[in-house]
Amino acid sequence: MPFENFESKSLHFINREMEEFELVFNVNEDDVVLIDSKRSGKSDSVLSEFFSAFSDIGRLSSMLGIEDLRSIILAASNEESTDLACCTEVFGMPRFYLGKAEKNGCTVKIRFEELSRHLASEGRREFLFAAFMKIVQNAPVAVSIKDSSSDSLWLNEIAKEAGFSTLSQEMSPTKESFVESVQSEGETKYFRSFVIDLKYKDCGFASVKYSIDISESEKVKRELRISRNKIRRLHEVALELSKADTEEEVYDLFVNASCRILEFDVYSLDIVEGEDLVVKRVTNSVPDDGEERYSKYEGVAGRTLWEGKTLIFPDISKSQEARPRSTDYRSALSIPLGSFGVFQTISTELDAFDSEDVELAELLAAHVTEAISRIRSRGEITRLTYYDPLTGALSRYGLAECSAAEIERSNRFSTPLSLMMLDVDDFKVINDSLGHMYGDFILSWVVESIKMVIRNSDRVIRWGGDEFLIILPGVAMEGAESMGRRILDRLEKRSLEEDVVTTVSIGITEYLGEGDNIDGMIYRADLALHAAKNKGKNRLQVYEKTASK
Template sequence: MFRERGIVMPFKSFESKSLHFINREMEEFELVFCVNEDDIVLIDSTRSGKSDSILSEFFSAFSDTGRLSSMLGIEDLSSIVLRASNGVRTDLACCTRAFGMPRYYLAKVEKNGCTVKIRFEELGGHSASEGRRNFLSAAFMKIVQNAPVAVTIKDSSSDSLWLNKIAKEAGFSTLSHEMTPTKESFVESLQFEGETKYFRSFVIDLKDKDSGFASVKYSIDISESEKAKRELRMSRNKIRRLHEVALELSKADTEEEVYDLFVNASCRILEFDVYSLDIVEGEDLVVKRVTNSVPDDGEERYSKYEGVAGRTLWQGKTLVFPDISKSPEARPRSSDYRSALSIPLGSFGVFQTISTELDAFDSEDIELAELLAAHVTEAISRIRSREEITRLTYYDPLTGALSRYGLAEYSAVEIEKSNRFSTPLSLMMLDVDDFKVINDSQGHMYGDFILSWVVESIKMVIRNSDRVIRWGGDEFLIILPGVAIEGAESMGKRILDRLEKRSLEEDVAATVSIGITEYLGEGDNIDGTIYRADLALHAAKNKGKNRLQVYEKKASK
């Protein structure tokens, strides 16, 4: 009885506040037709029971019933009028755009003498008396049954809800839920068949004069746009976290800090099941960090030329495995692991993440993982470059001992500790005996070997807290924090013994002479301490070399 394609639901933009159109004059009108056999002619149009020239002029533009039927939103108006002329009374509902915005009418078609009269009453203007309440509800339901939005109706005389076709398909419940009229639209979500759907809804009252007889909720499916918004918010949050991690990585002082930040950030940003960070050491890749999802058996290493990680490192590009089982080189720890992502960290190592789902990594996941890996690569490069600069600045490249630059910094720290805590601090000066003769007879390369060999022997004896410094040429200093002069003398003897033993075992002819002194406390300094150790060294050489001498005032005479 109404044209489905002509229906446009009210409040599509949720701008109107009720079903009443602003122009209240068109709440009621009548059309009168003359029927002569199959010829149907519109002869009059009235408002409030009176002929209206303006209205007649308006409808006269629709000269034939076909155009008038389309304008009123009534399917096959001719048949309805013809049936009425034969005494068949008809009630119908329609939606028309004839007056601008869509308006909804209930109409009665009946024979009136030799004419047929159709009386239209706008739905919102009906006097919904108790006797007509069911008729009005049924008529409105008929209008909105196939509407392109979800419609929920609650009759004020009942707690039950009526749903139109779209509402049922969307998964709205017939159980009671929020149906309070609202001034503003609102977003609601519902779970249906394991999927979350989002709707923008608006609730109004159908009026019975000054009181409502039904609440109607119109709901437009905005799932796609809402999901897009939520995904955008998630992406923005991930980007924000990525910037935060990048800042933290830029402040990291050690690679161990970088490893921890990397894996923690991966869990927060990428949100997959397993993460592994493998770093190149020599010819191997060493597993530095894994998530708790993978058993950690300690320091695990494997050839950097093998497996997925090896290929990633060799090719220097990201590898994506939508289905791990189809990659013969992949060796997953668990059959639950279905897809993987492997990203190179420059030449430093490989980052891998694994999912228990097939084809789990989309382009955004890959891009975020690559950005994160790039920040980590930069952090490792920065730390290693700084370490290399430090090594070149503070360490002797030949022997690995501290350089004179390193001496100034290290000795200042240890003297400050000695003064603050009143702890002893001793110093040795060591010289390779007849080193010029070794260079001249064996060559400078052999001389370089002897220097490195001596430092290596010294490090076999001293503690981790002690430092060897190359003072110049074949002379070395050894700073011994917390060691009194007696302990330094004992350590000096062990150094001589170690050199003698290694000389016999390795057929290396090299001996050293050692001068020993101690820091004298407040008023003393590193220059004075070195000077005294130098005097003691010369005294040892004057006594025959290959020996040690503790500084005494008489040693300077």
Template sequence: MWGRVLAGALGAALVLLLLVLTQVYPETPAHPAVLIFLAATGGAAAVYGLLPLLQSLRQAPAPSPRAERHRLEALYYTAVRLASNLDLDAVLDTLAEALRQVFTYENSAILLYEEDSHELVLVRAHNYDRPLGYRFSADLGVSGRCLRSRRAEIIDDVRTDPYYIAGVASCRSEICVPVLRGGRALGVINIESTEPAAFNTEDLYVLTSLAEIAALAIDNARLHGETVKLARTDENTGLYNYRFALECLREQLAISRRAGKPLTLMMVDLDRFKSINDRFGHITGDAVLRQFARVLESGVRQGDYVCRYGGEEFCIILPGADSRHASEIANRLLTAVRTHPFVDVHGQPLGVPVTASIGLATYPEHGQTEAELRRAADQALYRAKKEGRDRLRTCQAVGS
């Protein structure tokens, strides 16, 4: 039944799209660029996503055959590749490649807008003097002005524009197009040239169309990324959650098995956490857990995985670490927790000692499977707590 409902909804959406097209392009029932985008991205979503594009196409000057051909190629090239891609890095790579190869612009940049900091961040560039990650206030530069005004700009001579911030040595002209989605500014596409007056309305026409497709793809990728993050993240600490921990251990163990390398699973428990909750309340308890999580994160290697296993129990997956190396890391963590200045929810010193207990098990000596490693690390943690807490215990080798 739902299949028929969906099919009917998409059919209605297609009819609506054709009605809109006849209003925008009365001389033809369906514009080729729109049909390409529709085919690549799907009916109902395309109708909504194409409304800004249709408006920009209607407002833009009539293109030459060459510009029309290039625009259609760009729409096809980007829309087909982006339609099934929900990874933001891949989306940005595709857009950068389109600017460089489809349109052969020598100097191009993609900047994304960070609303919290009100900054533009350079995320992709070709032949730019600024490094990736370069950021500046959205109140500055031609790109910032373009973002704020929500209007594309062509600067024939940047030397006459006081807002210009150099991105290319000896730059003389520039074109900036905002990337907009539902009235929200997502970023800017910026093209520069060492020649004066290098850009015309055909370039503007092409880049405006490309920016509309970019906006839809970037927005979808971000939404997907946020959904994935929520599904794998613990809400209080911001660490990976239990579900991710199990998946990660399974995947990393398979990698270690194929590569013939060790892997250590570390179980970490915050000692006497119940007494902290009972004395200071659960709000301060949650604050202590967050601080504890930061201590663990800061004490492991890049590439290790710190997860909240449940309650006051955490686990750390250390790919490539044998028992000796993992023990060194664990002992550093114990010291870091013991000496950390924990505070209550008001920022005042907690005034009570905070310590941790750690149990670890290493593949292959302490277990061959995910279940064996988890059981071995749990047993080691139990020993650490039973023998007085604030200490590390390593599982005994299988068969010993």
């Protein structure tokens, strides 16, 4: 309580005696200062001490329950006397006062008189009630009055305009204000209301409800809640995108998040592939005309990608570039995803996108762009780490991971596993006589030929300059030997067709089971390879213990 430091005797005295008091204000331009407080026309030290806690005009206005005390005082200083009514709980319980603000010399005086005292002193209920009605008729708040002797309900002008019903309604006194909604011409308005009883000699004769329009405030609160929810969802999506391992996951998260955050009619996600934009995701409401790929230089999407900035179309029909799939589409938003693609959202309403929609969509697009960039960068790092950039074969780093997985699978399921080592015959002569660029061509050409023969599950690894390993999961020695012959045949056939004179030698071994490892397999395949070389090249040799002799 603001007066908790006062002695109980003083507080009791104030509670009991505050039937009539005056507040005196000094006005200097727009500066309003409380300079005195009086009871029965005389300054009172207890009262002054009490009101000093509320010397700030804003706090005093709130404490007295007056909508805009400053404006009333300024009006009175310009000799515009104002009658007012208020209800305040500052004296310990709800008490209703009639007041009058008027200029008094160089100051403004507001005289407050408790209504019950006013009624008791006059003894003329009808006259005073009529006077009260006159005051509240043009009050700046909605006022509803219900006579306790009947079900009649009286509304002032603002209450009528607000849409309050004239039908009988429950109007019990309340200790606290409450929020109620009123339907008026299809629009919902919100009011903060407070109900008190007006009494005459302890006999209730009317209930009065004061209602302040807080529709704008409630609207702002609702919009703020909606915005906060959207931001929260955006944050959640950003976390999910940061964990995505594939672009397909990113596409799904993007479109689903758009539906939850932006709440429009149509969403489309198109990704650049070569010279085209390819439709990766689109909402089910879009008519299917079979167009899943189109030039990245055409239409609204092409322009968005080329300009690298968000394009807003309040009315699609006025854009020559737009080719909407439905005549129901009225406005559109097109946002670039860096150089990766374009995100578009469409509404069936004209000018449907406000600044907040654009900002949220751009933030979402930025998170998606970052996720795609991260995944592609990681893929490129993986490719450079685990793959040979010249031939596309796995590198030595890739061999360790691949071989460990295949040996573990062979042990678990008791399946065969074979290994080839392949070497280009006389590769040094090719480099020295035809140049290193031609030598690089030969290496790529050999790997390409090998991949024409082996299965998708088989792996080619560049082991050295012109040496390659081929891991053959599930293939026994006989199958590996057969595949080796097919590789030699393919190279011979392509050499004749393409006039490329190149041969290879191949050494073959198999996994010997528990206790064996990739190093042992490579050692044995190398021995077999050298045996093939010693026998004249352009041939294969299966490892035997005598192969190295």
